[in-house]
Amino acid sequence: MKFKVNGHEVFASTGGRPFDKKKPLIIFVHGSGLTHMTWVLQTRYFAFHGYNSLAVDLPGHGLSSGKSLKSIEEMADWVSSVIDAVGHKEASLVGHSQGCLVTVECTSRYPNKIKTLSLMGGAGAIPMNPELLSLAENNDPKAVDLMMDWAHGPAGHFGGHPVPGLYHINTGTMLAKSRTIQNTLGVDFRACDNYKNGFEAAKKIKCPTLSILATDDKMCPVKEGKKLASLIDGSQVDIIDNCGHMMLLEEADRVLTVLKKFITTNYPPLSS
Amino acid sequence: MSDKKKELKPNTYKFDTLSLHAGYQPHKNAGSRQVPIYQTTSYLFDDVDHAAALFNLERGGHIYSRISNPTVGVLEERVASLEGGTAALATSSGMSAIFLTVMTLCEAGDHLVVSSQLYGGTVNLFRLTLPKFGIKCTFVKPRDTEGFKKAIQKNTKGIFGELVGNPGNEIMNMPEIAKIAHDAGIPLMVDATYQTPYLCKPFEHGADIVIHSLTKWMAGHGSSMAGILVEGGKFDWMQNDKFPTMTKPYEGYHGLSFAEEFGPTAFTMKARAEGMRDFGPCLSPQNAWNVLQGIETLSVRMKKHCSNAEEMVKYLSNHESVAWVSHPSVPDHPDHELAKKLLPNGRGSMIAFGIKGGKDAGVAFINNVKLASHLANVGDTRTLVIHPASGTHSQMDEATLKFAGLSHDMIRLSVGIEDIDDIKNDFEIGFRAARKPRLVSNQ
Numbered sequence: 047m048k049f050k051v052n053g054h055e056v057f058a059s060t061g062g063r064p065f066d067k068k069k070p071l072i073i074f075v076h077g078s079g080l081t082h083m084t085w086v087l088q089t090r091y092f093a094f095h096g097y098n099s100l101a102v103d104l105p106g107h108g109l110s111s112g113k114s115l116k117s118i119e120e121m122a123d124w125v126s127s128v129i130d131a132v133g134h135k136e137a138s139l140v141g142h143s144q145g146c147l148v149t150v151e152c153t154s155r156y157p158n159k160i161k162t163l164s165l166m167g168g169a170g171a172i173p174m175n176p177e178l179l180s181l182a183e184n185n186d187p188k189a190v191d192l193m194m195d196w197a198h199g200p201a202g203h204f205g206g207h208p209v210p211g212l213y214h215i216n217t218g219t220m221l222a223k224s225r226t227i228q229n230t231l232g233v234d235f236r237a238c239d240n241y242k243n244g245f246e247a248a249k250k251i252k253c254p255t256l257s258i259l260a261t262d263d264k265m266c267p268v269k270e271g272k273k274l275a276s277l278i279d280g281s282q283v284d285i286i287d288n289c290g291h292m293m294l295l296e297e298a299d300r301v302l303t304v305l306k307k308f309i310t311t312n313y314p315p316l317s318s
Numbered sequence: 319m320s321d322k323k324k325e326l327k328p329n330t331y332k333f334d335t336l337s338l339h340a341g342y343q344p345h346k347n348a349g350s351r352q353v354p355i356y357q358t359t360s361y362l363f364d365d366v367d368h369a370a371a372l373f374n375l376e377r378g379g380h381i382y383s384r385i386s387n388p389t390v391g392v393l394e395e396r397v398a399s400l401e402g403g404t405a406a407l408a409t410s411s412g413m414s415a416i417f418l419t420v421m422t423l424c425e426a427g428d429h430l431v432v433s434s435q436l437y438g439g440t441v442n443l444f445r446l447t448l449p450k451f452g453i454k455c456t457f458v459k460p461r462d463t464e465g466f467k468k469a470i471q472k473n474t475k476g477i478f479g480e481l482v483g484n485p486g487n488e489i490m491n492m493p494e495i496a497k498i499a500h501d502a503g504i505p506l507m508v509d510a511t512y513q514t515p516y517l518c519k520p521f522e523h524g525a526d527i528v529i530h531s532l533t534k535w536m537a538g539h540g541s542s543m544a545g546i547l548v549e550g551g552k553f554d555w556m557q558n559d560k561f562p563t564m565t566k567p568y569e570g571y572h573g574l575s576f577a578e579e580f581g582p583t584a585f586t587m588k589a590r591a592e593g594m595r596d597f598g599p600c601l602s603p604q605n606a607w608n609v610l611q612g613i614e615t616l617s618v619r620m621k622k623h624c625s626n627a628e629e630m631v632k633y634l635s636n637h638e639s640v641a642w643v644s645h646p647s648v649p650d651h652p653d654h655e656l657a658k659k660l661l662p663n664g665r666g667s668m669i670a671f672g673i674k675g676g677k678d679a680g681v682a683f684i685n686n687v688k689l690a691s692h693l694a695n696v697g698d699t700r701t702l703v704i705h706p707a708s709g710t711h712s713q714m715d716e717a718t719l720k721f722a723g724l725s726h727d728m729i730r731l732s733v734g735i736e737d738i739d740d741i742k743n744d745f746e747i748g749f750r751a752a753r754k755p756r757l758v759s760n761q
Contacts, residue, residue, distance in 0.1 A: 059578060059579060061376075061579075062374075062375075062571070062572060062573065062574040062575075062579055063572070063573075064573070081581065083579075083580070083581040083582070086579060086580060087377055087378060090374065090375060090376040090377075090579070091371055091376040091377060093376075094370070094371070094374050094376055094572075108581075109556070109578075175326070177326050178326065181326075188326075188328070191328040191330065192326055192327075192328050194328070194330065195329050195330050201343050201345070203330060203331060204331075204339050204340060204341070204342060204343050205340050205341040205342070205343075205395045205396075205399060206341060206342060206343040206346060206392075206395070207341075207378065207391075207395060208377065208378025208379060209378035209583075209587075210378070210380065210386035210387075210388075210390070210391035210394060210590075211386070211391060211394035211395060211398065211405050211406050211407050211408075211586055211590065212378075212395070212398070212404065212405045212583050212586075213340070213341070213395045213398035213399045213403065213404060213405065213406075215330060215399075216398065216399065216402060216403060216404050216551065217404040217405070217551065217582055217583055220404050220551035220552065220582040221581065221582060224581075224582070288345065298377065298378060299377060299378070299379075302377060
């Protein structure tokens with residue numbers, strides 16, 4: 047579906063079901079340089095089971111217009127505006143990688159709006175490798191290739207996608223190259239590198255929170271994810287073996303199973 | 319030790335490694351080092367919720383082997399990885415891959431622009447069969463790049479061609495024709511069976527969908543029929559209103575928009591969800607496994623195919639019984655320079671040559687070679703020969719033969735990987751017989 051936030055058109059996938067204001071809202075926030083497409087193996091389930099499932103394209107990404115937002119704080123405010131724009135008062139947030147920084151900041155800023163928070167491959171800070179940052183800011187496609195290499199664990203490099211026939215390293219590469227790299231990945235990487243408030247924001251979070259971490263995650267290692275989770279009262283942690291940072295594709299079923307249990311328990315769907 | 323900072327380099331697996339490993343993780347398959355053959359029609363659901371989730375495309379997994387199968391899935395991912403594509407869908411043959419591609423793209427009333435230099439079966443599909451479904455085609459000679467542009471109509475939904483035409487070895491100027499297609503907002507579909515991704519990756523030159531008959535060089539062993547369509551992932555289906563079945567809500571899946579939901583894999587998802595469901599040209603797991611065995615040695619075989627082919631080009635070019643030789647490695651081949659650009663790892667192992675003495679000489683040659691096999695296939699590890707005018711293209715009338723660039727003296731040679739001296743010795747037997755066609759045929 048398309049709607050406007052701050053005067054710019056936003057695209058969000060609804061998981062193949064029409065948007066229904068009566069249903070509780072889950073917003074999925076993608077990682078650096080990517081799009082709503084990364085959530086396809088999670089969003090459709092919730093859309094068919096009593097939720098409004100909105101996998102957004104951040105401004106300037108995927109099918110959304112406007113320019114990429116330059117800071118995590120701006121993105122956090124933008125997510126709050128998305129809730130308003132679709133006519134809801136509250137939502138459950140799910141983030142991946144950079145999307146975790148955004149949803150942590152958003153939850154700390156708008157505690158009354160956010161009912162549950164699910165973090166995948168999250169950390170309190172994501173400092174960027176200076177060379178990788180420079181490549182992305184200079185529009186070098188090597189930045190995407192490096193990101194896809196590091197983002198997949200050793201097993202993920204072989205493939206074996208849950209959806210038959212999809213080769214996810216190439217799919218991720220294509221998503222990240224679908225818009226101008228320096229205007230998406232470059233801006234996102236800089237925003238991640240600049241963001242320093244993650245640990246302080248985490249301390250303010252009171253809603254039920256889940257962290258899904260992966261043993262072979264080189265971008266947001268388990269140690270960093272646990273450090274963030276330890277600052278959030280009552281936070282649950284689930285660790286996936288033999289999986290890298292792209293857990294939502296590499297181990298899509300496992301992620302969905304954990305996410306489903308957490309969200310349906312803490313933020314029940316509209317019963318049919 | 320040097321103080322120089324180490325340059326960052328992606329460590330994703332390279333071609334030879336992917337051809338052995340892509341698409342498969344042993345630890346998820348009881349530790350089986352070899353890809354298991356999942357010889358089953360159907361798959362247990364965990365519960366009703368799981369079944370519904372699979373049918374609604376809410377999660378990945380298998381329902382019924384007409385739609386997908388784990389062994390076939392490994393093959394699909396492996397070929398997608400080798401081509402640099404986002405997704406692939408394997409089919410029971412190369413022809414069914416072409417048919418499925420067209421039926422995923424087009425509706426009755428649509429039009430395609432098609433290269434005239436195609437395998438005879440493909441020509442008949444486009445010329446005779448697709449019009450029965452209301453899909454019309456305009457044929458253009460592959461070297462007539464401007465002709466492709468002129469042939470595009472309002473209802474044209476794509477351009478289709480073989481990268482190297484069968485059997486005349488004409489090469490499509492893929493980068494230029496891709497630009498023509500993209501300027502018109504339509505995709506370029508390329509049958510790259512002759513090349514395999516070892517010789518050419520069409521996505522790097524602008525193709526949007528790549529099709530293979532896996533029966534040929536990809537498998538190599540000539541034991542199994544198989545085909546595949548591979549998606550490049552770059553084509554924007556939402557850029558215009560030409561592809562409503564990709565972009566509008568689809569009644570067959572609860573109002574799903576394939577382009578919105580699946581983006582760079584939308585075409586493959588639609589081909590599987592709709593095409594395999596409704597037409598069902600599925601690949602058997604045994605054949606998928608057989609093809610995987612071939613792909614493991616693809617680069618090793620292709621090097622030998624190409625070196626043997628270049629030796630045969632030299633041999634034939636200097637032979638008194640040969641009137642002409644067509645192969646992109648020959649300097650006076652009209653597409654020699656284009657071939658260097660598009661086929662940097664080798665120009666392929668298909669040679670067309672004209673035998674002096676015309677049709678009778680051709681028949682005598684074919685009937686007398688012993689090592690080379692006379693059959694309707696290409697891309698086997700064994701050397702194959704056929705006389706197209708009386709074989710693969712025999713269903714064409716004179717005018718169509720001429721338009722397809724075929725002559726009665728033409729012999730199509732698919733060079734195998736036998737010892738090159740043995741192939742040449744065998745051809746000497748054929749040529750000797752061709753010089754005395756009447757005498758040999760009476761023996």
